[in-house]
Amino acid sequence: MRVWKWLLLPWMLGVTAATYTWLHDLPAFQDPATARIIIWHVPMAMLGMTWFWVAAVYGWKYLYGRKQGDQLLDFKVQHANEIGLICTILATVTGSVFAYRQWQTPWNWDPKQVMITVLILMYLAYFVLRAQISEPDLRGRVSAVYSLIGAVSSVALMYIIPNLAIIQSLHPPGQTITGGLDPNWRAVYWSATAGFLGITIWMFQLRLRVSLLEQRLAAGTRSQTTQDEPRMEAVRKPRLGPAAGE
Amino acid sequence: MATSSSTLARPASVARESVWSEAAAMFFKDVRSELRTKAALSSILVYSLTAMVLLSFMIRTFGLGLTQGVVDDVAGALARGETIYQTGADTKFRSELLGSLYWVIVYFSAMTGLPRAFVKEEEMRTAAALRLAARPLAVFLGKLAFNLVLITSITLLLLPLFVLFFQPRVANWPELILMLLAGSSGLACGATTLGAMVSRAGNHGYLMVILGFGPLLPILILAINGTTAALQGTAGNNLWGLVSYQLAMVILSAGLFERVWSD
Numbered sequence: 001m002r003v004w005k006w007l008l009l010p011w012m013l014g015v016t017a018a019t020y021t022w023l024h025d026l027p028a029f030q031d032p033a034t035a036r037i038i039i040w041h042v043p044m045a046m047l048g049m050t051w052f053w054v055a056a057v058y059g060w061k062y063l064y065g066r067k068q069g070d071q072l073l074d075f076k077v078q079h080a081n082e083i084g085l086i087c088t089i090l091a092t093v094t095g096s097v098f099a100y101r102q103w104q105t106p107w108n109w110d111p112k113q114v115m116i117t118v119l120i121l122m123y124l125a126y127f128v129l130r131a132q133i134s135e136p137d138l139r140g141r142v143s144a145v146y147s148l149i150g151a152v153s154s155v156a157l158m159y160i161i162p163n164l165a166i167i168q169s170l171h172p173p174g175q176t177i178t179g180g181l182d183p184n185w186r187a188v189y190w191s192a193t194a195g196f197l198g199i200t201i202w203m204f205q206l207r208l209r210v211s212l213l214e215q216r217l218a219a220g221t222r223s224q225t226t227q228d229e230p231r232m233e234a235v236r237k238p239r240l241g242p243a244a245g246e
Numbered sequence: 247m248a249t250s251s252s253t254l255a256r257p258a259s260v261a262r263e264s265v266w267s268e269a270a271a272m273f274f275k276d277v278r279s280e281l282r283t284k285a286a287l288s289s290i291l292v293y294s295l296t297a298m299v300l301l302s303f304m305i306r307t308f309g310l311g312l313t314q315g316v317v318d319d320v321a322g323a324l325a326r327g328e329t330i331y332q333t334g335a336d337t338k339f340r341s342e343l344l345g346s347l348y349w350v351i352v353y354f355s356a357m358t359g360l361p362r363a364f365v366k367e368e369e370m371r372t373a374a375a376l377r378l379a380a381r382p383l384a385v386f387l388g389k390l391a392f393n394l395v396l397i398t399s400i401t402l403l404l405l406p407l408f409v410l411f412f413q414p415r416v417a418n419w420p421e422l423i424l425m426l427l428a429g430s431s432g433l434a435c436g437a438t439t440l441g442a443m444v445s446r447a448g449n450h451g452y453l454m455v456i457l458g459f460g461p462l463l464p465i466l467i468l469a470i471n472g473t474t475a476a477l478q479g480t481a482g483n484n485l486w487g488l489v490s491y492q493l494a495m496v497i498l499s500a501g502l503f504e505r506v507w508s509d
Binding site for chain 2: 124132
């Protein structure tokens with residue numbers, strides 16, 4: 001195991017402690033203490049988009065790269081989208097909890113809220129699409145294409161449409177995190193983002209290992225009938241031995 | 247004799263045509279078969295007509311706050327003894343309502359009809375022959391042109407019906423027609439590659455509606471805003487945003503189409 005995985009737990013404990021003890025309340029909010037949601041909510045939204053784009057890059061590699069049609073790349077597209085979906089769902093849930101304290105309603109049809117719901121639906125549709133196609137190569141290609149189209153349109157959905165002049169949003173414009181927060185808040189915010197990035201990378205690796213093991217397991221069960229796996233041969237040989245000797 | 251080696255590789259009699267002429271052949275083939283059966287046209291048209299009739303009597307679009315507004319300065323008007331009602335034009339709320347209703351109807355009906363272009367090929371078992379006969383880009387361009395013509399004719403047929411059922415008081419007719427055509431051609435552009443994906447995923451009717459939702463939503467939002475602005479006669483249409491997103495979608499999906507289409 002890599003050392004950074006051991007560091008994740010103390011790191012995130014440190015981030016949590018800093019969030020609730022070291023950081024001061026933000027008086028600009030109606031409920032200043034709950035402004036700490038920034039530390040949990042914003043990294044989730046950012047990482048969701050990041051993972052959708054990671055999926056799109058793997059999708060591109062699956063379609064056009066050197067290892068074109070490699071099933072490992074298809075697994076990577078799938079799991080990156082899974083993690084992106086988990087992150088966007090968590091961003092929506094944390095946002096709703098905050099909105100309930102801040103504006104007394106968990107849902108107020110804010111454009112970014114609507115758009116992230118659209119994003120969730122869009123990537124749920126990705127998994128629906130995957131479930132419809134049984135042939136692995138075609139499934140990989142079609143879902144990689146959808147992943148690419150989805151990633152491109154998600155930029156329009158998340159960053160262009162909510163910032164149009166015709167649309168009013170409760171969310172602060174983009175530069176709040178980079179320029180608007182004081183240095184302490186920014187330090188904790190980016191530490192949390194780094195920590196969550198580590199956690200999601202770890203999750204991604206674990207999901208990938210599960211998929212690869214499942215694939216090997218499936219290949220193993222098939223080799224019992226076709227006898228193409230050397231290990232299965234080794235198991236069978238002693239049993240065949242006496243029969244051959246007779 | 248220099249020509250003999252090249253004719254061996256590709257005889258002049260079966261020399262490939264340009265992508266454009268292949269695409270044109272593709273387009274005219276689809277138009278002919280559509281004129282024969284009218285499957286896509288009738289399904290989209292009857293679907294949208296049903297939805298339009300249903301919505302026009304289920305949702306109240308006439309009355310106070312809709313066709314009849316209230317002046318901004320109610321106290322002043324009352325003091326002067328004038329009427330506080332405005333009846334000359336639709337309220338902004340009504341324009342937004344009608345714009346949204348129009349696009350909801352068009353979205354759902356287009357999503358049922360536009361994938362027909364590819365689903366039909368799989369159903370008639372002509373897809374394999376088409377893969378041999380034409381290059382993927384030519385297939386894409388031909389189907390895109392067909393979908394564009396289809397959705398444009400549907401828009402032009404639907405608009406009089408929409409005016410009949412909802413009776414909007416339109417402030418800017420040319421802008422309205424422009425926005426309707428731009429928005430629906432945007433739907434056709436996005437739906438071409440998605441339609442091919444649906445046809446490869448087993449032709450389930452619901453699939454196109456959920457697949458198209460995310461990629462086509464920016465088009466719908468901009469089209470609804472533009473339609474509302476045209477109905478009200480205010481500035482605020484985002485035609486350039488709409489057209490550029492549409493172009494980005496066409497270029498992206500033209501590039502990716504080959505991966506979906508080929509075996």
